[in-house]
Amino acid sequence: MKIIVCLGNVPDTTTKIKFTDDNKKFDSDGVQWVINPWDELALTRAMELKEDSNNSVNEITVITVGTLGTEPTIRKALAIGADNAVRIDAEPIDSYFVAFQLAEYLKNEEEDYIVFAGIESSDYNGSAVGSMLAEFLNLSSISAVSSLEMQGDQIKIFREIDGGHEVVSMSAPFVTVVQKGIAIDPRIPAMRGIMMARKKPLNVVAAVECAPLTEMLSFELPQPKPPCKMIDADNAKELIDLLQNEAKIL
Amino acid sequence: MAVLVYTENWDGRFKKSTYELVSYAKAISDMMETTVVALSIGPVEDKELEKLGDYGVDKIIKISDDLYSVLDNQVYTRVIADVAENEDANVILLSHNNTGKALAPRLSVRLKAGLVTAVIKVPSSVEPFTVCKKVFSGKGFVHLVVLSEKKVLTLSKNSFELVEKKTKPGIEEYSPDFTLGDFKTRVEKVDKQTGKLILTDAELVVSGGRGMKSPDNWGPIEELADLLGAATACSRPVSDEGWRPHEEHTGQTGKVIAPNLYIAVGISGAIQHLAGISSSKCIVAINTDPDAPIFEAADYGIVGDAHKVLPELITAVKEYKSEN
Ligand SMILES: Cc1cc2nc3c(=O)[nH]c(=O)nc-3n(C[C@H](O)[C@H](O)[C@H](O)COP(=O)(O)OP(=O)(O)OC[C@H]3O[C@@H](n4cnc5c(N)ncnc54)[C@H](O)[C@@H]3O)c2cc1C
Numbered sequence: 001m002k003i004i005v006c007l008g009n010v011p012d013t014t015t016k017i018k019f020t021d022d023n024k025k026f027d028s029d030g031v032q033w034v035i036n037p038w039d040e041l042a043l044t045r046a047m048e049l050k051e052d053s054n055n056s057v058n059e060i061t062v063i064t065v066g067t068l069g070t071e072p073t074i075r076k077a078l079a080i081g082a083d084n085a086v087r088i089d090a091e092p093i094d095s096y097f098v099a100f101q102l103a104e105y106l107k108n109e110e111e112d113y114i115v116f117a118g119i120e121s122s123d124y125n126g127s128a129v130g131s132m133l134a135e136f137l138n139l140s141s142i143s144a145v146s147s148l149e150m151q152g153d154q155i156k157i158f159r160e161i162d163g164g165h166e167v168v169s170m171s172a173p174f175v176t177v178v179q180k181g182i183a184i185d186p187r188i189p190a191m192r193g194i195m196m197a198r199k200k201p202l203n204v205v206a207a208v209e210c211a212p213l214t215e216m217l218s219f220e221l222p223q224p225k226p227p228c229k230m231i232d233a234d235n236a237k238e239l240i241d242l243l244q245n246e247a248k249i250l
Numbered sequence: 251m252a253v254l255v256y257t258e259n260w261d262g263r264f265k266k267s268t269y270e271l272v273s274y275a276k277a278i279s280d281m282m283e284t285t286v287v288a289l290s291i292g293p294v295e296d297k298e299l300e301k302l303g304d305y306g307v308d309k310i311i312k313i314s315d316d317l318y319s320v321l322d323n324q325v326y327t328r329v330i331a332d333v334a335e336n337e338d339a340n341v342i343l344l345s346h347n348n349t350g351k352a353l354a355p356r357l358s359v360r361l362k363a364g365l366v367t368a369v370i371k372v373p374s375s376v377e378p379f380t381v382c383k384k385v386f387s388g389k390g391f392v393h394l395v396v397l398s399e400k401k402v403l404t405l406s407k408n409s410f411e412l413v414e415k416k417t418k419p420g421i422e423e424y425s426p427d428f429t430l431g432d433f434k435t436r437v438e439k440v441d442k443q444t445g446k447l448i449l450t451d452a453e454l455v456v457s458g459g460r461g462m463k464s465p466d467n468w469g470p471i472e473e474l475a476d477l478l479g480a481a482t483a484c485s486r487p488v489s490d491e492g493w494r495p496h497e498e499h500t501g502q503t504g505k506v507i508a509p510n511l512y513i514a515v516g517i518s519g520a521i522q523h524l525a526g527i528s529s530s531k532c533i534v535a536i537n538t539d540p541d542a543p544i545f546e547a548a549d550y551g552i553v554g555d556a557h558k559v560l561p562e563l564i565t566a567v568k569e570y571k572s573e574n
């Protein structure tokens with residue numbers, strides 16, 4: 001069985017956000033690009049499953065819709081341990097466009113497979129691509145997944161529901177949209193992995209014609225917050241008064 | 251034309267977020283001069299369904315067959331898409347929660363309808379259809395145009411006020427023709443937190459960070475939360491260390507919440523933590539370090555040791571409660 005990990009390429013989470021061209025574009029000047037944190041955890045879980053001999057996972061493919069500039073991120077995923085990578089050569093215009101490209105590529109997949117996607121990209125926060133891909137491929141999808149275990153062909157998934165979780169059993173192929181818990185700490189590439197990554201296949205394919213359904217018009221920064229009102233540590237009572245009479249919360 | 255709103259229920263009950271969504275649907279339908287149709291799936295009594303009429307629903311479609319008690323994303327998508335087509339809906343609304351996030355993208359593909367998730371305001375215009383959402387985990391906003399004729403939106407919690415508008419909606423039963431074999435999702439077990447206020451539903455939250463020093467020091471946080479009727483939360487290292495359960499972890503990689511009040515105790519205010527809580531209406535910070543970044547995000551701050559400040563706050567809340 002093969003695990004396909006959808007890989008987003010996003011600004012490092014500590015990036016200071018700025019916009020250019022009359023706030024029409026994200027200013028990527030000087031930005032450090034990283035694997036979307038969820039996808040890094042998804043890849044980590046995929047690696048753990050491949051290393052475990054109690055199941056049939058034997059290959060991990062990472063797949064990205066992105067321009068040449070995303071290749072360092074893809075190489076990092078190969079260095080962490082993916083076996084091969086696919087880059088669909090296009091600017092990711094909107095989530096519909098991205099999912100369509102991924103689906104066009106994956107529809108020819110013959111082997112049994114599971115797709116891992118993250119719950120959201122840390123840049124545009126779409127929370128969309130994984131489930132859209134499932135609908136394009138006419139596959140089941142399980143969302144809000146915090147754990148996925150495999151025992152032979154038996155797959156057990158924990159999905160979060162409001163105030164608890166459900167244990168769901170599934171059989172491949174399907175798409176799983178993962179979140180917190182899927183793996184604890186992301187793996188970091190070791191020296192050997194970095195050397196090996198250079199020789200691993202990175203297959204570049206052309207995009208297919210598809211019109212996006214949304215368009216980003218303009219960006220805005222949040223209004224600066226008024227300064228914090230400080231209260232003396234010996235006067236906790238005042239905080240309660242303020243919450244009651246000024247903020248009108250209590 | 252119509253606005254279709256998927257009104258999710260929990261054990262036969264709607265939540266405040268359901269009514270927020272319905273109020274939002276009504277606001278959009280007014281802008282488009284059309285009607286609001288609510289779809290309810292699962293056993294919900296008519297008395298509960300009628301409450302949707304407090305917020306402007308014109309018609310309710312209910313599916314009460316037990317078959318639909320398991321959330322199978324594929325089946326649900328087909329059901330909602332079919333209703334959308336029957337009702338000639340061109341806007342479909344869901345809450346931005348686990349279910350909405352799982353269904354809205356599938357609906358978008360099925361209906362070839364442009365999707366915007368986690369919207370925070372009514373559209374600034376419906377022609378072209380322009381909506382606003384947060385991006386970069388709250389560090390910015392984007393205004394988007396939906397280009398397709400049909401649209402699917404999910405609404406962020408606590409971002410739209412309830413607006414009462416009494417209507418007397420008719421209730422129609424609908425029976426889609428799916429069978430058990432269509433449900434590929436097999437639920438083996440359900441585990442629910444019982445008796446505890448669910449963090450994502452809470453209007454008030456008391457949260458602790460590494461500054462609490464040890465899991466044994468959580469007594470005052472729980473006591474304060476209890477007194478206020480608040481839920482408890484924590485920063486990521488606290489849940490990673492196993493000091494607190496994972497459900498409490500807030501932030502970019504945990505829960506994103508928007509309560510009316512968030513009290514952060516011994517939390518430094520790292521950018522990834524703020525990503526999960528910056529939409530709170532009011533933030534209070536208690537921290538020994540006057541330069542902690544949390545004070546830049548906070549509305550009210552106390553520089554001081556949690557172990558001294560919390561007991562005083564508890565006393566003050568007790569006094570406040572006995573007076574009110
Ligand atoms: C990709 C990524 C994702 C992340 N996601 C998240 C996330 O979702 N949520 C999250 O929380 N973090 C997240 N983090 C971690 C984040 O960067 C911070 O490390 C973390 O939030 C710090 O937690 P803290 O504030 O509890 O601890 P610290 O940063 O150690 O802060 C403790 C604070 O307590 C104060 N303090 C000490 N003693 C006392 C006392 N007696 N009384 C009062 N105050 C005291 C200190 O002054 C300090 O400000 C993420 C990091 C990365 C790299």
Ligand SMILES: Nc1ncnc2c1ncn2[C@@H]1O[C@H](COP(=O)(O)O)[C@@H](O)[C@H]1O
Nearest residue numbers: 006007065117118120121126127128129
């Ligand atoms: N350009 C992309 N290429 C491949 N996968 C992507 C891309 N963008 C997003 N994804 C996947 O979809 C998930 C959710 O992203 P989004 O819907 O953009 O919030 C990410 O965690 C990735 O797994």
